[in-house]
Each structure stands twice: as C-alpha cells, then as structure tokens.
Amino acid sequence: MFTGIVEELGEVVGVTPTAQDSVLVAVRGPLVTSDARHGDSIAVNGVCLTVVDVDGGVFTADVMGETLRRSALGTLRAGDPVNLERAAALGSRLGGHLVQGHVDGVGEVLAREPAPRWETVRFRLPVALSRYVVEKGSITIDGVSLTVAEVGDDWFSVGLIPTTLALTTLGTRAVGDPVNLEMDVLAKYVERLLGARPADAPVPGPVAS
Missing domain, CATH: 2.40.30.20 (Elongation Factor Tu (Ef-tu); domain 3)
Incomplete structure (x- = not known):
C-alpha cells in the first residue's frame, strides 16, 4: 500500500527483456534503496513492483506482460525519469490517499x-x-x-x-x-x-x- 506522495524522482538505468512478454527493469533511486531489500515493494510511476536486487543505489524488478499491457511501463527506456515511492509503513502519516499501486x-x-x-x-x-x-x-x-x-x-x-x-x-x-x-x-x-x-x-x- 502507498500514499501517492512521491519520495524521489528516479531514473531508469536499463530495460532488459527476460522472456517473450516480460522485462527486468533497473532503476536508480538512492533514497528508496537506502533501506530496500529483496522482496520489498516500490512504486514506479504508480505501479507496485517487487525488488529483485539492490546494488549501489540501483534496484531491479521484474515486470510481467500483464503489467506491460495494462500500464505505461512498456514505454520506459534508459534515461527516463520515474516517480518512486516506498510502501507505506503502519503508523506513518497518510499525506495523500490510499494507493494500491494497481494501475486501472x-x-x-x-x-x-x-x-x-x-x-x-x-x-x-x-x-x-x-x-x-x-x-x-x-x-x-x-x-x-x-x-x-x-x-x-x-x-x-x-x-x-x-x-x-x-x-x-x-x-x-x-x-x-x-x-x-x-x-x-x-x-x-x-x-x-x-x-x-x-x-x-x-x-x-x-x-x-
């Protein structure tokens, strides 16, 4: 769950096809990766993605075909800026509104x-x-x-x-x-x-x- 309050303007480092209808996206975001671990959720342009790996301020995440078809993530290219937000923590202030990270x-x-x-x-x-x-x-x-x-x-x-x-x-x-x-x-x-x-x-x- 997220709040819709962007924490950081990140940058796409690379988009690598991993199968016929999926890609591995790498995103640079020093703030959101400061405490990120494998399995954590980070919203990228409003899409909830699961962290695969973190290395030097860059995290990678798998994006499956369903997500590519139903969102604009399929248009991302290296160098593109992206809005980043870590999952909300229980007990934190809700500055925006309840956001699932599930694009409609x-x-x-x-x-x-x-x-x-x-x-x-x-x-x-x-x-x-x-x-x-x-x-x-x-x-x-x-x-x-x-x-x-x-x-x-x-x-x-x-x-x-x-x-x-x-x-x-x-x-x-x-x-x-x-x-x-x-x-x-x-x-x-x-x-x-x-x-x-x-x-x-x-x-x-x-x-x-």
Missing part, C-alpha cells in the same frame, strides 16, 4: 494551462473508468496522489502546484504522453457492493442499541 488504465495528457503559481493539466481517460472519477475526489496519476478539479465524459483535470511540477514527472509530461491511472479503491468497492445487492433489497440502516 492508461490515460493521456490532453492540454496544459500554465498559471503564475500552478498549472492546470487535462487528461483523457478510458470511458469505462470515468464513473470512478468525481470532482474534488482523489486520483493517482503516475503514482502521484491528486485532487480532481473538473470531470467530463472521457477527461478530467487537476491542478499541479510548484512542488509537484518540480519534483515529479508530471512537470515535464507533454501533450500526447501516456500516464498510469489508478482510481480511488473506495469507489470500486462501493460499486462492487451495490452491484451485488438485489435491486429490491433494503438499504442497511443504523443498528439500534
């Missing part, structure tokens, strides 16, 4: 509108995911926890403050670039629970004491 789909940067102190960025998203996005709700973009400003049928926008622009990949994403999207897990659970309830079933009320 790939979006696309549609437009950027700079302002003196912040920037509004609009993203396209798969129509099937739009039902999980609400104004002032939470969404994770490339591993960054953000608040939705506006919502359309197949798009949404967010406001990026100077810190986010400077310390994450979202500051340099160009129009047309793909981004990883993770919807708020609470919305997905609510949908599942309501969908499983018969249409004529009463809505549970408070329990009398």
Whole structure:
C-alpha cells in the first residue's frame, strides 16, 4: 500500500527483456534503496513492483506482460525519469490517499494551462473508468496522489502546484504522453457492493442499541 506522495524522482538505468512478454527493469533511486531489500515493494510511476536486487543505489524488478499491457511501463527506456515511492509503513502519516499501486488504465495528457503559481493539466481517460472519477475526489496519476478539479465524459483535470511540477514527472509530461491511472479503491468497492445487492433489497440502516 502507498500514499501517492512521491519520495524521489528516479531514473531508469536499463530495460532488459527476460522472456517473450516480460522485462527486468533497473532503476536508480538512492533514497528508496537506502533501506530496500529483496522482496520489498516500490512504486514506479504508480505501479507496485517487487525488488529483485539492490546494488549501489540501483534496484531491479521484474515486470510481467500483464503489467506491460495494462500500464505505461512498456514505454520506459534508459534515461527516463520515474516517480518512486516506498510502501507505506503502519503508523506513518497518510499525506495523500490510499494507493494500491494497481494501475486501472492508461490515460493521456490532453492540454496544459500554465498559471503564475500552478498549472492546470487535462487528461483523457478510458470511458469505462470515468464513473470512478468525481470532482474534488482523489486520483493517482503516475503514482502521484491528486485532487480532481473538473470531470467530463472521457477527461478530467487537476491542478499541479510548484512542488509537484518540480519534483515529479508530471512537470515535464507533454501533450500526447501516456500516464498510469489508478482510481480511488473506495469507489470500486462501493460499486462492487451495490452491484451485488438485489435491486429490491433494503438499504442497511443504523443498528439500534
């Protein structure tokens, strides 16, 4: 589990094919590797990956075909910057929102509108995911926890403050670039629970004491 608060802007060192539909990715991140061990979880652009090895500030992780197909990690090349976050520790502050590191789909940067102190960025998203996005709700973009400003049928926008622009990949994403999207897990659970309830079933009320 993660919080969507990026700890470090890392760099892809290499991407090595290991099978027909999988790769071994090597990422430089001195901060996130300072206490990383084999088997630990690190989010790379919002995708939860399992550490295989750590060597001199660089960690490696296997990325299977399913992850490559459902996220934008398949476009990574050596030299690319990536957002990094270690798994949250129990008892730590939750600065963003609950993020699983399980990408729901790939979006696309549609437009950027700079302002003196912040920037509004609009993203396209798969129509099937739009039902999980609400104004002032939470969404994770490339591993960054953000608040939705506006919502359309197949798009949404967010406001990026100077810190986010400077310390994450979202500051340099160009129009047309793909981004990883993770919807708020609470919305997905609510949908599942309501969908499983018969249409004529009463809505549970408070329990009398």
